[in-house]
Amino acid sequence: TSSLKAAGAAHGLLVGCAVDTRALRADTAYAALVAEQASIVVAENAMKWGALHPARDTYDFEQADSLVAFAEGHRIKVRGHNLCWHRYVPEWVMRLSPGAQAKGVFVEHIERVAGRYAGRMHSWDVVNEAIEVKDGRADGMRVSPWLSLVGDDYIEVAFRAARAADPQALLTYNEYGIEGEDEASYRKRRAVLMLLRRLKARNVPVDAMGVQSHLSAGDASYGPGLRGFLKDMRELDLQVFLTEMDVNDRALPADVAVRDKAVAGVYGRYLDLVLADPAVTAVLTWGITDRYTWLNHEGSRKDQLSERALPFDVDYRGKEAFDATIDAI
Numbered sequence: 001t002s003s004l005k006a007a008g009a010a011h012g013l014l015v016g017c018a019v020d021t022r023a024l025r026a027d028t029a030y031a032a033l034v035a036e037q038a039s040i041v042v043a044e045n046a047m048k049w050g051a052l053h054p055a056r057d058t059y060d061f062e063q064a065d066s067l068v069a070f071a072e073g074h075r076i077k078v079r080g081h082n083l084c085w086h087r088y089v090p091e092w093v094m095r096l097s098p099g100a101q102a103k104g105v106f107v108e109h110i111e112r113v114a115g116r117y118a119g120r121m122h123s124w125d126v127v128n129e130a131i132e133v134k135d136g137r138a139d140g141m142r143v144s145p146w147l148s149l150v151g152d153d154y155i156e157v158a159f160r161a162a163r164a165a166d167p168q169a170l171l172t173y174n175e176y177g178i179e180g181e182d183e184a185s186y187r188k189r190r191a192v193l194m195l196l197r198r199l200k201a202r203n204v205p206v207d208a209m210g211v212q213s214h215l216s217a218g219d220a221s222y223g224p225g226l227r228g229f230l231k232d233m234r235e236l237d238l239q240v241f242l243t244e245m246d247v248n249d250r251a252l253p254a255d256v257a258v259r260d261k262a263v264a265g266v267y268g269r270y271l272d273l274v275l276a277d278p279a280v281t282a283v284l285t286w287g288i289t290d291r292y293t294w295l296n297h298e299g300s301r302k303d304q305l306s307e308r309a310l311p312f313d314v315d316y317r318g319k320e321a322f323d324a325t326i327d328a329i
């Protein structure tokens, strides 16, 4: 097979990537690669609060609209990311007074943004990364600005507002650090499961669980804990999307052949494990080419070499990770 989307289509699986909307316009080879490979895309940054809503009465939809137009032009589905996150909350929001005022702003943003693309989105990450078992509260809730601004029920408020604004999109709770077999992953999965059960018990409209899947080629161990979690999701009637997969290689030596083999090994083993569960209906990598990966900026390699975290290299050649992904699908 020559494309991720063709391999996925043969098995009823959407496959795609996060897109850098500026590169999409400036770099035609990159745009061609995305169009050739993806049946689903998501904006890496363009639909976040900081990008869309720079001031209280100012929205800027230019980048977000351009991605949706590109996707629709190529019959690619679009995920929205995200309507609520503790990071990249604009300064002006942090200065709102907690309670009714902040809640009004929160709901209005969700209505405006989800409403703009209503009927055209595959899914929305309504709430991103709300659980923190290390420094969070006893119930596992992260001490997010939204928790203080809107109140303890901010997650429920967000999902209900999103459903009202776009009844067709699959509403998703998205989380990281829940993939491994380590103690922290076990605790975090447990807290996420409790949260989802609470939401479902209150009839909050949640349709899917996003497992970010930022993995590492250094300490890869994925197994029964994650498999059990996928089963838990099925029992809650939730679909599962792998929303942000990549495999950092920063623990490995410089040798490219060694790194590519290790990264591909993680892609293969992880996808084999996860795709065995029918709950999983979409897989997205966080970027598609090593030319544009956030890993080169956040927690990058000490030797300053580019990470080899994605299916395609900096010159848009498919790597072993690409072959491993096709094989696993």
Ligand code: XIL
Residues within 6 Å of the ligand: 044, 045, 128, 176, 212, 244, 294
């Ligand atoms: C990252 C982007 O890739 C960066 O470009 C940006 O500077 C910070 O955000 N989890 C998420 C994503 O849910 O939104 C993050 O994206 C990566 C981690």
